[in-house]
Amino acid sequence: MNAQSPRFSFTSDTIALKNDNDSKKSLFKVYKGSYTSIDQTVSKKAILGRYSQNDTETYFIPILPFQKNSHYTVVYNNEVFPFTLALESSYTHLQIQALYPNSDTLPANFLKWYVQFSKPINPSKVYDHITLINNRDMTKVDRALLPLETPLLSNDGTLLTLWIEPGRQKRDLGPNKRLGEVLIPNESYTLIIDKSLKDRQGIPMETDFKHSFTVITSDRTKPSITTWELQPPLANTKAPLVIQYEELLDYGSLQNSLHIVDLSGKKIKGKFTIQSNQNKIIFSPLNNWIKNTYTIKHKPIIEDVSGNNLERLFDQDITITKVPPILELSFSIE
Secondary structure, three states, X not given: OOOOOOOEEEOOOOEEEEOOOXXXXXXXXXXXXXXXXXXXXXXXXXXXXXXXXXXXXXEEEEXXXXXXXXXXXXXXXXXXXXXXXXXXOOOOOOOEEEEEOOOOEEEOOOOEEEEEEOOOEOOOOHHHHEEEEEOOOOEEOOOOEOOOOOOEXXXXXXXXXXXXXXXXXXXXXXXXXXXXXXXXXXXXXXXXXXXXXXEOOOOEOOOOEEEEEEEEOOOOOOOOHHHOEEEOOXXXXXXXXXXXXXXXXXXXXXXXXXXXXXXXXXXXXXXXXEEHHHOEEEEEEOOOOOOEEEEEEEOOOOEEOOOXXXXXXXXXOOOOOOOOOOOEEEEEEO
């Protein structure tokens, strides 16, 4: 819908009014929302911005760009002019492409999800759009997620890390003693990200996202790479090395935590693809494999979904002597 006057023109960044004698004397105001009378705007706050003029037009430049597909109203000379900035025909709505982990069973001391979006999201009030529901009575679980002042987003704004409140998940801390763990074994829950969550243009998703799961007993053992299965490629090919494991591992901690060297210690160039929902890591080499013995080196920060890493437990007992973890796996290509 355009404004009700051909004298106005609109973009995301500017409203322009063709000048006449009146417009040079009085400036127009802009409000969020669609209104049909001036009385409806009396108690509303006008959008902040600055004005500029030349011989032909008066411009209003908002501090924040106008959002596409949202309603606004211009008030000028005791008249109201509602307008909406239409979406481009090529626009695609924000979607959730993946959730890590997406398992239908999770341990009671589970710590965090990673939500992969199709485009950068608006970080403002992210947690207002995310809820954990207990399926037994369909009630919201209070203090389930950690509402950080600045959401944990990847640099490109598409990957959101959601923490179950660590103070409740870690034993002997105050929140855990007062409220207990967030997740109760044998109970079923649903993580809901509602469709009002917006992208950076201020446009919401089209549908809610829901993921349901059942809780099993807490995981209080360290993961170990000794159980990982390797599927070595053939020599003189660029076939991938496939690493398969059974335990649910933390998607974030696997990023940039492995590299491969040959017998001489030379690092093998290539790309690791983390398929944590399939319990799989794939390494694609830049060059052909040659006959050699190779070693996969792992950083000790690799965690399971309960925060236990290769070196220590999330609930670490400081009285127990630490046993150095195994951090290398070798394989040969004949």
